[in-house]
Amino acid sequence: MQGKGQKSHPYLKAVIILAFVCAYMAVCAYFAPDMKIGEFRLSTVHIGTDSPESITVYTQDTVPARRQTDAPERDTMPPKVLLLGDSMIEGLAKPFGEYAKHNGFTLTAAIWYGSTTQTWAECDTLDSLMDKIRPQAVAVSLGGNELFIRHPERRAECIDRIMEKIGGIPFIWIGPPNWQKDTGINRVIRSCAGEYRFFDSSDMKLQRSDDGKHPTRYAARIWMDSIASWMRTRHDLTLRMDKPGKGIKSNTDIIIIAAKP
Numbered sequence: 001m002q003g004k005g006q007k008s009h010p011y012l013k014a015v016i017i018l019a020f021v022c023a024y025m026a027v028c029a030y031f032a033p034d035m036k037i038g039e040f041r042l043s044t045v046h047i048g049t050d051s052p053e054s055i056t057v058y059t060q061d062t063v064p065a066r067r068q069t070d071a072p073e074r075d076t077m078p079p080k081v082l083l084l085g086d087s088m089i090e091g092l093a094k095p096f097g098e099y100a101k102h103n104g105f106t107l108t109a110a111i112w113y114g115s116t117t118q119t120w121a122e123c124d125t126l127d128s129l130m131d132k133i134r135p136q137a138v139a140v141s142l143g144g145n146e147l148f149i150r151h152p153e154r155r156a157e158c159i160d161r162i163m164e165k166i167g168g169i170p171f172i173w174i175g176p177p178n179w180q181k182d183t184g185i186n187r188v189i190r191s192c193a194g195e196y197r198f199f200d201s202s203d204m205k206l207q208r209s210d211d212g213k214h215p216t217r218y219a220a221r222i223w224m225d226s227i228a229s230w231m232r233t234r235h236d237l238t239l240r241m242d243k244p245g246k247g248i249k250s251n252t253d254i255i256i257i258a259a260k261p
Contacts, residue, residue: 079105079239082133084126085141086115088176091220092141092227097252099228102244105251108133112257116145117189121158125257126165137170137237143185144176144213152184159192170236174227177201179213199230 083089083096093109100107110129112119120126120142140162146155163171173193175186182202190198204226206219215223228241 079136080133081105081107081137081139081239082110082129082135083107083139083141084110084120084129085112085174086144087111087113088144088214089141091215091217092174092224093252093254094217094250095221095224096139097250098244098248099224099241101251102248103240103242105136105239106253107251108135108253108255110255110257114145115142115257117142117155117158117162120165121161126162129255130165130167135169137172137239138166139172139174140166141174141176143182143189146185147176147178147180147182149183149185152182152188155185156188156192159189163193170234170238172197172199172231172234172237174199175201177204177206177215177223179208196234199227201226 081100083093089109090111093107093111096109097107108129110125112125142162146152149155173189175189175198176182178186178201186200186202190200201223204223206215206223208214208219209216225243228243231237231239231241
């Protein structure tokens with residue numbers, strides 16, 4: 001029985017308990033910004049690197065709590081391959097990209113119409129591409145515009161310069177698919193690049209487009225399949241080159257290089 005002058009406070013006890021719980025949660029949130037409460041995780045998310053502001057969000061706990069013993073995340077970026085050359089690689093870009101998609105790497109095709117080994121050797125375009133793309137492997141297809149030059153041996157210096165620009169990265173050189181007998185450019189490229197890196201396309205019987213020079217789309221696929229089969233024998237290339245099935249979409253970024261006016 002209450003004494004005279006005393007008032008009843010039926011909710012006072014509940015208010016005190018609620019205040020205590022709120023204070024406890026605030027302390028926990030301050031000292032443990034990543035704590036689990038039932039099915040939810042209490043996380044502190046910082047907005048920007050230069051701002052001390054933060055917001056506290058509640059998200060459903062669908063992943064296990066982070067452990068301090070977890071190893072750092074590995075680089076999961078797919079390997080990058082650079083395919084560069086003259087107009088002949090226009091036909092190779094799509095089927096090569098299908099191999100890339102199927103085998104887990106990306107392909108960038110840099111097409112410079114009308115270019116030669118001398119063109120690529122005497123400018124900084126390849127240097128810029130290497131810095132920008134940072135490929136793990138390079139495929140060169142040049143020589144198609146040098147089939148009939150006089151003194152092809154003079155292009156050996158240009159070929160060596162291209163290889164210097166590529167550096168120590170694994171590379172292959174895809175020889176041009178001759179539509180007529182050349183004056184020796186394939187021989188010079190093979191001598192510079194080495195038998196092991198050179199794919200000889202000169203004797204392949206490929207159907208040609210209306211210009212009589214470039215392989216048709218269908219022929220380009222045959223050409224690419226032959227290159228891929230040869231690439232599987234290359235032990236310094238870590239790329240898988242399993243043949244893609246039907247319906248695989250190309251995984252190719254195409255860069256068109258235009259000569260400065």
